[in-house]
Amino acid sequence: MAGKNNEQISSMPVVKERRAFDSKSGNALERLVFNHRLVLILLCAVLSVFFGIKVATGLQINASFEKMIPQSNPYIRNYLANKGDLKGLGNSLRIVIENTQGDIYDPAYLESLRKINDAVFLMPGVDRPWVKSIWMPAVRWNIVTEKGYAGGPVMPSTYNGSPASIDALRTNIARAGITGSLVANDLKSTMIVVPLLERDAAGKPINYAHFSHLLDDMVRTQQHGNIRIHVVGFAKLIGDLIDGLKQVMAYFGIAAAIALGVIFFYTRCPRSTFLVVACSLVAVLWQLGIVTTLGLVVDPYSVLVPFLVFAIGVSHGAQKMNGILQDVGRGTHKYVAARYTFRRLFLAGLTALMADMVGFAVLTIIDIPVIKDLALTASIGVGVLVFTNLLLLPVLLSYVGVSPAAARRTLIEEAAETGSRSRVASLWNWLDRFTERRWASGAIAVTVLLAAGGFAVSQRLQIGDLDAGAPELRADSVYNRDNAFINAHYGLSSDMFVVIGKSSLPNCDADHYQMLADVDRFEIALQNVSGVQTTSSAASLTRLVTSGAYEGYPKWFTINRTPAILNRSLFQVLLDRPDLISAACNTMPIIAYLTDHKAATLTRVLDAAQRFADAHKDASHQFLLAAGSAGIDAATNIVVKEANERMLLLVYGAVVLLCLITFRSWRAAIVALVPLVVTSVLCEALMVMLGIGVKVATLPVIALGVGIGVDYALYLLSVQLNYQRAGLPLRDAYRRAVQFTGKVVALVGVTLAAGVVTWAWSPIKFQADMGILLTFMFVTNMIGALVLIPSLSHFLLRGVSSRPGHAELRSAIALAENSKGA
Incomplete structure (x- = not known):
């Protein structure tokens, strides 16, 4: 497809006047x-205004807890089906209020805690019945006395700040056994656990950016004097990410400035450089406008897509600009030059954009809505580039043209490159050597060694998070410092792995002994797994309640078989801890508190839980995995692992198909594919060395790197094959391909890398990781194309024969050689 189009590269005649050109x-x-240029420009202008208004008035940046999880995964389906009975075990906040100058039994501290507790309780989006803190009446103490059970709220109803009420609070906290959970081990801070709803009272999704700012206004503002506040949870994490994105917008401006500088350094033509960057920015505007029109929101993951769309647009625009510069330099009228460039490069550019789209489209196989949204957003952006950079840009250049001085400079540099003293000529001569057997063998040998070493290292690549806290943010971020404080001062972490015990018995009056006995055994099994701090369930609490009903006698510290005794104990558990048993007594979650949510920890716990669940299920009850933050992370890791393997197969399969269609040669497809495969292997090795796991944030990188990286081969190899089929030997064909498009291949690599390398300084860690990995893949793919394509061609494509359909190109080559001799 592109090869046929490239037959006309050198055979198009120089037309100095537009009227001499057949329109x-x-x-x-x-x-x-081109015969309706004004109509196209006016249509694009109208669309730009329309989408600009849409972006200005309707663009939203938000996230959704449920969009971050693989909703069709069996474990997640279990969680969603039972979410109503698992209050507080999904999306929640943990707010810790610290007294830096004393302990929690300071009246001033307790008054500050009360104000914060009341403010949080009344915030929109809070699931109020399940809020927990020492100021909430639902947090109770219970003791066994000679008269039976006694209990009440931890915060005395008569509390007035007096020493007597402080002493009563101190006693109640000790009785309630909440030290390490709601009260810090050092008694210098307390925690408010705040479960959140997915939708507000109006039925709209919670706006996490607004919620985070509201949280800062109502809570952080009360951080003064000896009061210090720490907040962790999904809502706060997303709020911090969205705030970080505002700073990231500055990097978009830096990327645009770098692209301007790189292209201008190459062309020295201000007008064409401006048009290339402007058309790429228009593509970003259209993409965001279409996303807004479709009612989608930009989340912290898909916000990276405009960077990629801009970089891809600039790279393809540079190819068009380079073609026009060469034609104008030879004396062709700017209008004719624009049409010549359109003829030569439209199909190659369209094929390259299709490859880019494939890299994005395969992400839709990942069963995580946020990744599917990213794929859709990116596909829209790439589709828009067909109009803005393949159609609109050549039309605009047909009006504006290029600087005559820049065009002349292009010819002078091209002539200089044929000499032996030019630095560029030295580089081309060095690259030419890779068409020789000795250099080709050496390059392939080095590549094999690099690939083998990279493959060995990549075997240590892990799925999931490898660091504690929130890997999406920097280790020194406020969020991760808060998380470290909570982990250091509280006995129970926020990483909860929840198994859902389900009974088929009709109500609380039924005999639940066997169910509770297995829940009790499940707790013991989980407690013996490395990485589990402790566990909690209705079974362990039933033991305590039953013993308390009989004056705390140790022999009664058991799950009693007598239905009347057992049901009475269950009823008390339901009153005291409704989060551990549903109102119908048919759902009993088993909560395991983990030391962290690293991939290895989650795998151990998940495997142990699944083995027990499979071995202890019958007609009356079963155990379903999994809920809680750690359970959801474990399910997500499974989906990511499966998607990673399928995604690579699909993206490489699609790239092979595109290469076969473009080159019409299986040997050429192998030549184009090898640099991509080697780069993918080395990228995985780099992830291991940088301590980056395969997760939601990094999963798209390899697919995008392959889809975008094949652009180099499509432009370079198609021209080389075309010259070979015209009768030139491999060395001359590769040299001409490099002179015609190789310089721009290098420019594309630099431009793409410059567009994403600025992410490395982002306050958002996962964006910095993506920036480093994509920069590595873009540069490595570029170098691989320039070195491996001639090396592999020596062994696979050296025998490409002349074809009759290339007679015009052979005549043009002969004419050019004769004119050089003259």
Whole structure:
């Protein structure tokens, strides 16, 4: 497809006047575009204004807890089906209020805690019945006396700040056994656990950016004097990410400035450089406008897509600009040069954009809505580039043209490159050597060694998070410092792995002995797994309640078989801890508090839980995995692992198909594919060395790197094959391909890398990781194309024969050689 189009590279005649050009020449699309240029420009202008208004008035940046999880995964389906009975075990906040100058039994501290507790309780989006703190009446103490049970709220109803009420609070906290959970081990801070709803009272999704700011206004503002506040949880994490994105916008401006500088350094033509960057920015505007029109929101993951769309647009625009510069430099009129460039590069550019789209489209197989949204957003952006950079840009350049001085400079540099003293000529001569057997063998040998070493290292690549806290943010971020404080001062972490015990018995009056006995055994099994701090369930609490009903006698510290005794104990558990048993007594979660949510820890716990669940299920009850933050992370890791393997197969399969269609040669497809495979292996090795796991944030990188990286081969190898089929030997064909498009291949690599390397300084850690990995893949793919394509061609494509259909190109080559000799 691209090869046929490239037959005309050197055979198009120089037309100095527009009136001497046949406007009816070219294919139907070319005639439609260039014979109606004003209509196209006006249409694009109207769309730009429309989408600009949409972006200005309707663009939203938000996230959804449920969009971050693989909803069709069996474990997640279990969680969603039972979410109503698992209050507080999903999306929740943990707010810790610290007294830096004393302990929690300071009246001033307790008054500050009360104000914060009341403010949080009344915030929109809070699931109020399940809020826990020492100021909430639902947090109770219970003791056994000679008269039976006694109990009440931890905070005395008569509390007035007096020494007597402080002493009563101290006693109640000791009785309630909440030290390490709601009260810090050092008694210098307390925690408010705040479960959140997915939708507000109006039925709209919670706006996490607004919620985070509201939390800062109502809670953080009360951080003064000896009061210090720490907040962790999904809502706060997303709020911090969205705030970080505002700073990231500055990096978009830096990327645009770098692209301007790189292209201008190459062309020294201000007008064409401006148009290339402007058309790429228009593509970003259209993409965001379409996303807004479709009612989608930009989340912290898909916000990276505009960077990629801009970088891809600039790289393809540079190819168009380079073609026009060469034609104008030879004396062709700017209008004719634009049409020539359109003829030569539209199909190659369209094929390259299709490859880019494939890299994004395969992400839709990942069963995580946020990744599917990213794939859709990116596919929209790449589709828009067909109009803005393949159609609009050549039309605009047909009006504006390029600087005559820049065009002349292009010819002078091209002539200089044929000499032996030019630095560029030295580089081309060095690259030419890779078409020789000795250099080709050496390059392939080095590549094999690098690939083998990279493959060995990549075997240590892990799925999931490898660091404690929130890996999405920097280790020194406020969120991660808060998380470290909570982990250091509280006995129970926020990483909860929840197994859902389900009974088929009709009500609380039924005989639940066997169910509770297995729940009790499940707790013991989990407690013996490395990485589990402790566990909690209705079974362990039933033991305590039963013993308390009989004056605390140790022999009664058991799950009693007598239905009347057991049901009475269950009823008390339901009153005291409704989060551990549902109102119908048919759902009993088993909560395991983990030391962290690293991939290895989650795998151990998940495997142990699944083994027990499989071995202890019958007609009356079963155990379903999994809920809680750690359970959801474990399910997500499973989906990511499966998707990673399928995604690579699909993206490489699609790239092979595109290469076969473009080159019409299986040998050429192998030549184009090898640099991509080696780069993918080395990228995985780099992830291991940098301590980056495969997770939601990094999973798209390899697919995007392959889809975008194949652009180099599509432009370079198609031209090389075309010259070979015209009768030139491999060395000359590769040299001409490099001179025609190789410089721009290098420019594309630099531009793409410059567009994403600025992410490395982002306050958002996962964006910095993506920036480093994509920069590595873009640069490595570029170098691999320039070195491995001639090396592999020596062994696979050296025998490409001349074809009759290339007679015009052979004549043009002969004419050019004769004119050089003259």
